[in-house]
Amino acid sequence: MGALLEADAICVTFGGLRAVDGVSFTVNAGEIIGLIGPNGAGKTTIFNALVGLQPLTSGFVRLGGERVSGLKPHRVAQKGMTKTFQNAALFPDMSVVENVTTAALLRHDLHGARTKAEAVLEKLGLNGIAQADVADLTFPQKALVEMARALATEPRVLLLDEVMAALTHSEMDEVMEVIRGLRAEGLSFLVVEHHMRAIMALCDKLLAVNFGRLLAHGTPAEVAANPQVIEAYLGHGAVGKEAAHA
Template sequence: MPSTSSPRTAGSRPVPVLEVDGVTVRFGGQLALSNVSLTAASGEITGLIGPNGAGKTTLFNTITGLGAPNARGRVRLDGTDITGLPPHRRGRLGLARTFQQLQLFSTLTVTENIALAAKRKGTDERPTECAARILDLLGITHLADVRAQNVPTGQARLVELGRALATQPKLVLLDEPASGQDQQETEHFKDLLQQIAADGTGILLVEHDVQLVMAVCSTINVLDFGQLIASGTPAEVRNDPAVIAAYLGTEEIDVA
């Protein structure tokens, strides 16, 4: 399993593996993100939730370099300012992601998809050995030689996670990874996320399955119309009046 060294420290405080600082993103006249700041720690699962259109994927795109923030906005990875870097440089520095719309190479096998990511990263481990190790970790060794296009969505989500892990990331961003998974798959997925975090990797999780988020995240950030309206433990966020108001009528959060 990839693992990070223990977080570097600034004074006595650990430096978060991810720091997003004052990020604003506009699409034409529309404010998709408004002065958003948040952090994620190594070895922890940090949640990012919010209703449809809140700006979650836009924030992921800003963190990974698929979109630029305002001039003042900053993104730091393990203390290094990566705001102006292209996506592949951020990948080399330890950032990996999965996509809301699956983006596997459909005609390649599961092993080939994962081995390709390992090869691009250029680690000491042989790419096919890396793929085999990750498939074992994810419990999908039986899919090794199946073409990605023939893998059901729930398990394809695991393949995409495997591809991210093959780059030995310090931080992995997961955009709705449980979407398309049945209840049993989601239970298994929950255990996997906890195992990956326990091995030292930071995880930033966007997910509409609020029960999953509440179960695994140490800190949850809530976006609504591009504004960060709450940040705290699952209990704090669940009881926050602004969060309840944002989710009223959506049935996505238990507002009782």
């Protein structure tokens, strides 16, 4: 059987800048794959290209063997792939449950969307804050609500862009437990995080990028020990140093 998600030589250029330069990888059902690289490496642009927010200059994206590159983001979401935003993009004037309901409208009428939103909040242990204003949420609550919005679209592959930024270690552990629980149900994840501790603990495999190119791929230990990856991180807080403690 083919991979669930396939990126095939994807390229994105901005003027003269090759932000994503011929990146290929696959994600299988139930895998958690980490995408790492220094600031500006192209991680968010890869995510945007996968979900249809950023047109490809060349290459293909396939989901379940079907080509999704060229489709609009809501069509890609209907096919089963969506992403969270690097800086949580919740609607500030809506309650938590309303925020999640708007996402669930992808597949449901208003009544069905509300029911779906409540079910997702329950699953993530967030029913206690369903009526809260998003402005009043803590960082870990915001991260989970952002994930709840994405889950409400009923994805097969979920792309998480730095949802654990600003979390303490114990808060990260809580979010990672939620991700592992969802994976146990068959959901696949691509995860961008700068916290190497979280990446090493969570991911089955890593993809390392720099200057829009794939530098290395393999198990977390293999990638963290790769000389090119260590070189890319020198002066950036060092993957190698943290990996030594993982």
